[in-house]
Amino acid sequence: MTSGALPANPFVAAGMIEDPRLFVGRKDELHAIASRMQGVQPTSINIVGDKRIGKSSLLYHFFLTWEQRVQEPSRYIVIYLSLRKANCQTETGFYQEVANCWRSRVSKWQFPLNNPLNPRSWNRQTFSEAIRQWKQQQVLPVVCFDDFESLFDYPQEFNDGFYDNLRSLIEDNALMLVVASRKSLKVYGGEYRFVSSFFNIAHCISLAELTTDEAIQLTRLPTGSTHGAALSPDEQNYVQQWGQRHPYKLQLAGSCLWEARQTGKPIKWAKQQFDQQIDVPPSEKQQWKWRSWLYFIFVAVPKRLGNFTKLIGVTVDDVSSWIIGTAIVVMFVLVLMRVLDWSQVWDFVRDQLGISSDE
Known part of the structure; x- marks a missing residue:
């Protein structure tokens, strides 16, 4: 949990939201992940949505707050990994990156592995053995993979055998994945002609725009220098008009209006900044x-x-x-x-x- 003062500008106009105090909404989606994580047979989840709809923020927020959402947190180890940013161009590199995240989450290894800090020791077999040893200790590894489609750029490394191995671990109730992607895994499986049944295993959650109440709540975010909202009621109305219920557009509108207020610029200037910065592919x-x-x-x-x-x-x-x-x-x-x-x-x-x- 992030501590300390809130940032002066509470609106995150670019990138994912890393401060859990600034995260708004998505209660149903967060509950769905936690409930499937605690089931007798944990169910892997595929979070699907357009660019800038909040997939990364949701995934990272769950990673930061999962211990507050489940019973017996000691039964789980949850990690977050962006496959677009990580060194995951090879299968060995993939396992090493996951291992590095594990190492940062536990003080020491609870089971014996052959040179676990040595990248050369990580391959499909040692990865599977590590997962199954955790299962013997009644610990469920939950891996939150962001930008999962990045793996499809390297089909010779991440082939059907790779995905079949992940499915085997999932079916054995030894591993749970929470995967964020723009399209569903089932669609990607067809597009890239994978035959592995891994692409049919996850429960799909489609991420849409915020509800009206959530959008209003976002416009009322506070700053570190005041107990009230960062924006005036009129400015909050402008945020809702410009951003509607889209998370990114609301954040951008709020940031532009906040900057206009701080620099003494008119509302017209904020609207111009907003229009110029809307990200169009x-x-x-x-x-x-x-x-x-x-x-x-x-x-x-x-x-x-x-x-x-x-x-x-x-x-x-x-x-x-x-x-x-x-x-x-x-x-x-x-x-x-x-x-x-x-x-x-x-x-x-x-x-x-x-x-x-x-x-």
Whole structure:
């Protein structure tokens, strides 16, 4: 549990929430993890959700607070590991990283292992033996894996045999996994053509936006310098308007408004900062760019060209006006491609506008 004063700015605009006092909501999801952890047959869990929806914060918060949620904490050892940040490009490296997390959670090993601090001693067999020795002592290792899809970048290292071994440990009630990923493990199994039944073993929890009450609670976070909320009631309303119920957007809106207050900037400045920092995937930005160009070429330009007919007194409806404008754009392109010449385009325009060739 984190101690000491709260940060001046309580809104975490980037990254996961590491201070449990600033974590809001997700009570049902936290209860679901703890209850499946304490079952006669512990059930592994797959937390699924879009980017920035709070998967990492939820996983890390459970790691920090699990002892308050279960009976007989001595029966469990819980660790958190981000596979995107860890040195997990090889199977051996994977086991070593997990072992390092174990070592940081216990004062000494409760069972004999061959050189447990030596990376060369860690392989599939020694990892499985360590897990099963814990089971003999009635201790359940619970591993919270963040960014699990990072393993799929190394299919030759993390193959069906690797996943089958994990499933065997899970089915033996010797290991429980809490896995965070953008898509479900079942979907990834199909996409990467794994045949291991590991990808069907976890209970899936889909992470959605916060509830309205949770979103309101987030806007009222305090700072270390005051007993009240960091933002005024009006600023809290702006946070809810801009962020709706999305965790990341709410945090970003709160951070921008808090910074505006501290620096004497207006609300308009905070809104500009918020709009600029909204994280849009590059692929989505590219889609927006193409849509803008397509709209400009096939809607905006034809509409303006078609409206020109109305300015000179020709009566046409909006659809006919757009069709005329589109035809002019297409003919212009054909002129550039040397399929038509300008005289043919002018003849078409005169015909549509009813202008005599003698005029």
